[in-house]
Amino acid sequence: METINLETTRDEAFLREVEAESGQRVTTCYQCGNCTAGCPCGPEYDMQVSQVMRAVQLGNKRLALSCRSLWLCVSCSTCTSRCPNNIDVAKVMDVLRHMAWKEGKTNYAMASFWQSFLTTVRHFGRTYELGIMAMFMARTGRIFTDVDLVPRILPKNKLPLKPHQIVGKEQVGRIFKRFDEQRRNAQDGGHNS
Amino acid sequence: MKLAYYPGCSGQGTSAEYERSSRAVCAALGILLEEIPDWSCCGSTPAHACDHVLSAALSARNLSLAAAKGADRVGTPCPSCLANLKTARHRMEDPTFRGKVNALLDAPCPDTLPDTVSILQVLVEDFGVDAIAEKVKKPLAGLKIACYYGCLMSRPADVMNFDDPENPMALDRIMEALGAEVVPFSMKTECCGAAMGIPRRDISARLSARLLETARNFGADAVVVACPLCHMNLDLRQDQASKASKSAFNMPILYFTQFMGIALGLASEDLGLGKLCVSPTGLLQKMQNAKAAADAKAATDAKATTDAKKAEAKAKAAKAEEGQA
Numbered sequence: 001m002e003t004i005n006l007e008t009t010r011d012e013a014f015l016r017e018v019e020a021e022s023g024q025r026v027t028t029c030y031q032c033g034n035c036t037a038g039c040p041c042g043p044e045y046d047m048q049v050s051q052v053m054r055a056v057q058l059g060n061k062r063l064a065l066s067c068r069s070l071w072l073c074v075s076c077s078t079c080t081s082r083c084p085n086n087i088d089v090a091k092v093m094d095v096l097r098h099m100a101w102k103e104g105k106t107n108y109a110m111a112s113f114w115q116s117f118l119t120t121v122r123h124f125g126r127t128y129e130l131g132i133m134a135m136f137m138a139r140t141g142r143i144f145t146d147v148d149l150v151p152r153i154l155p156k157n158k159l160p161l162k163p164h165q166i167v168g169k170e171q172v173g174r175i176f177k178r179f180d181e182q183r184r185n186a187q188d189g190g191h192n193s
Numbered sequence: 194m195k196l197a198y199y200p201g202c203s204g205q206g207t208s209a210e211y212e213r214s215s216r217a218v219c220a221a222l223g224i225l226l227e228e229i230p231d232w233s234c235c236g237s238t239p240a241h242a243c244d245h246v247l248s249a250a251l252s253a254r255n256l257s258l259a260a261a262k263g264a265d266r267v268g269t270p271c272p273s274c275l276a277n278l279k280t281a282r283h284r285m286e287d288p289t290f291r292g293k294v295n296a297l298l299d300a301p302c303p304d305t306l307p308d309t310v311s312i313l314q315v316l317v318e319d320f321g322v323d324a325i326a327e328k329v330k331k332p333l334a335g336l337k338i339a340c341y342y343g344c345l346m347s348r349p350a351d352v353m354n355f356d357d358p359e360n361p362m363a364l365d366r367i368m369e370a371l372g373a374e375v376v377p378f379s380m381k382t383e384c385c386g387a388a389m390g391i392p393r394r395d396i397s398a399r400l401s402a403r404l405l406e407t408a409r410n411f412g413a414d415a416v417v418v419a420c421p422l423c424h425m426n427l428d429l430r431q432d433q434a435s436k437a438s439k440s441a442f443n444m445p446i447l448y449f450t451q452f453m454g455i456a457l458g459l460a461s462e463d464l465g466l467g468k469l470c471v472s473p474t475g476l477l478q479k480m481q482n483a484k485a486a487a488d489a490k491a492a493t494d495a496k497a498t499t500d501a502k503k504a505e506a507k508a509k510a511a512k513a514e515e516g517q518a
Contacts, residue, residue, distance in 0.1 A: 040384040040400055044393075066300045072393070075238055076344035088349060097242050109392040114239035119238075121251070123237040125233040127202040136391060139507040145391060149429060156468045158209045164202075171254065171299050178297045179247045 004060065011059040018056050018064075022095040028085040029053045035079030035089045045069035049079055049089060055090065065100040071107030073097075102183070112139040122176040125169035130159055194319060197264030197307065198226035199255060201271035201421070202234050207429070208271075208421035210465025214450035215270045215312050217463040221454075222320055222328065226268065229259050235277040238388055245284065250297040252281035256306040257298075267309045270450070272345035272420045276353070278309035283352050312348060313419050313449065314355050317363045330458035332372025335483025336476065338452070339413035340364035341404060343385060343423040358382070364417055364449055371456040377409040380404050385426040394430070398437035401426045402514040405434055405442045415445040416475050417452055418507045424448065428470045445473040455480075505512065 003131040019026055029050070036048040047055070047067040070093060079089035101107065118136035120128040137143045153159060166172075204212030219226050236251035259267050269275050285291040285306065295301040316325065323384060342361045350358040359382060365375045385404060386397025405427065408416050418424050427434070430444040435442045447469065454464040455477075466473055 040386075041389075041396060044396055072396070074344075074384050074387040074389060075242070076383070076387065077348040078344065078382070080349045092197070094245070095239060098244055101243060113388070113392045114242055117237070117239040118243065121234040121236065125231075126205070127205075127234050127237070129206045132389070146302075146394075148432070152432070152470050153207075153429060156470065158468055159206055165203055166233055167231045168233060168254075172251070174299060175247070175250045175254070175297045179244065179250075183294075 002065075004058070006058065009058070009060050009062070011061045013059075014064075015056060015059045018092065018095055018099075020089050021098070022088065022092045024089075025085075026056045026087060026092060026094050029057060029083075029087060030085065032084060032178055034082045034084065038078040038082050039073075040076060040078065040098035041069075041072045041074055044072050048074070049093065050178055052096070053087070053089065053092065064096055065103060065105055068107060069093075070097045070100055072112040084170070102187075109140055109142075113138070118176070119164065121175055123169070125166035125172045126164045127154040128160075130161065131163060134182040194223065194315075194387035195225045195227065196266055196310075197259040197262060198228045199232055199259075199267050199274055199309070199476065200228065201269055201274040202237075203421040207425055208448075210468040211270055211421055211424065211448045212451065214448055214454050214464040216460050217404075218316075218450045218453045218457065219312065221457050222316075222325075224315065224320065226441045227262070227264070229255055229262070229264075229267070232258065235274045237273050237275040241277065241280075246290070246293045246297065248277060249281035249284055249294045251291070252278045253285065253294050253298060253302050253306070256282060256309075257300075257302050259307050260305065264307045268307060268312050268315055269364055270312045270419075270421075272311065272343060273422065275309055275311050276345045280305060280352055282306050282308065287401050290483065311355070311419070313346065313363055313367075316453075317366065321334065322366045325367060325453070326370040329371055329456045331456055331480075331484075333368070333452060333456050333480060333485060334372045334481055336373045337412050337414045337489075338368050338373045338380060339376050339408035339411060341370060341378065341385075341408070341416050341418050341423060341427075342381050343420045344382055344387075346419060348382070355389045364419060367449060368417060368452065371452060373452070376408075376413050378408060378411055378413070380407045385423045387422055387426075390426055390430055390433075394433060395437065397426050397430065398433045399471050400439070401430060402434040402438035402442075405431065405444050406438060406440065409442070410446060413444070414479060415447055417449050417471070419449050431471055442510055443471060445469065445471045445476050447473060 031050055033050050036050040039049050042048055047069050073093045075090055077090040083089055113136050116132045118129045137145055200212055232255050236248045240248035240251055314388050347353045347356045347358045356363050368375050384400055386400040390397040429444050451464045
């Protein structure tokens with residue numbers, strides 16, 4: 001087990017930022033472990049969700065933002081509904097993911113999937129399932145992803161080969177464009193200060 | 194009853210049967226769905242995992258379009274769309290957050306945005322379970338069904354405001370109204386693995402196997418769902434779950450609107466039953482057998498009653514004759 005030096009690792013600003021961004025008082029967590037007990041992905045986590053909450057309380061940014069668990073959480077909100085202190089734990093996990101994403105600490109497979117998904121929305125206004133798969137395979141090199149499902153789904157005539165394109169797809173594209181610009185500006189501002 | 198309708202992207206693809214059967218059931222019950230013109234994707238999990246403002250902006254475009262049409266409520270079959278649309282409106286009650294969302298949009302949102310409800314909620318709360326029961330033409334008698342709700346339909350409770358987050362009953366009540374036997378099911382709101390199927394199929398296979406196994410152990414003939422992602426994991430990916438747990442599942446997974454359509458006597462092509470990967474044929478056969486058995490029993494009972502009546506009349510006549518003599 002890793003020894004944590006509370007004198008040197010405590011980053012108050014990080015704790016405050018997580019609380020502000022999520023609107024949740026993570027400091028009220030008393031480590032009962034209810035969230036961890038109900039978490040469906042706990043067995044795959046490197047840090048259990050209650051430990052992630054503890055890392056936030058301790059202001060340990062490195063631990064909280066570099067754990068693999070952030071990318072394995074399925075956002076099912078079981079933790080949220082069982083927290084005796086009414087912390088929206090899933091929202092805190094979301095916020096930590098946002099912060100890790102901004103710092104470039106992403107899990108490759110997970111982020112590749114999400115980015116592929118959002119790219120289709122950005123271009124067509126709606127998701128394009130085959131496009132997501134193709135992009136995910138190209139990004140990750142996992143070209144055999146779900147090939148076993150092909151003979152199962154093709155006869156069902158469900159997957160449109162071409163994307164649905166909406167009239168207002170450019171409006172949707174502009175939402176993403178402004179978002180990217182804001183993020184770039186914030187990062188430039190961050191580097192300058 | 195009129196609703197602005199948000200079909201959601203998966204309804205145009207992998208959950209085409211949910212989309213089709215939702216529309217068919219609503220039409221049969223006189224619920225008018227007015228599709229939001231030129232609706233776009235809500236961003237689903239990838240958007241809110243990336244950023245809350247981006248996610249809300251993608252939802253807000255659709256809520257604004259619905260508001261422009263004068264809608265006060267939006268209905269959607271998909272719990273993920275539901276969660277995003279509802280959460281966006283909830284978060285935008287905070288003026289600072291709303292300002293950030295507006296900054297991403299071409300034009301700021303109207304002050305009042307419509308609330309979003311699931312088609313399930315509309316059917317249970319507005320149309321009503323008793324009214325559904327009255328419409329049943331072909332009861333699902335003889336079927337044992339496990340009701341699986343998934344995670345998002347009523348969580349987080351303070352935003353979703355529907356049913357019980359730990360022990361929801363909406364599907365149970367509908368299935369009972371349709372004449373099915375609802376089996377106890379301890380995994381009602383346990384996660385199926387959501388979108389993990391693509392990046393980490395080992396996780397979705399393990400979680401889905403757990404659900405299928407439990408449903409089977411409780412004696413279910415089928416599992417009913419209300420979510421496209423749950424359906425994909427349990428139906429399309431059922432063989433992956435079988436492999437992961439070294440058991441051979443053959444569990445039909447139907448959308449609740451498909452079961453409703455069957456019971457309301459709607460045409461099979463309007464319900465997309467042919468699009469299910471695990472065939473429901475055995476299930477429908479079981480229903481037919483149960484009906485045949487019930488009909489045969491009713492006929493025997495009726496015959497027995499007539500025979501008894503005849504015998505009684507005969508005895509009476511004999512008695513009367515005896516009295517005369």
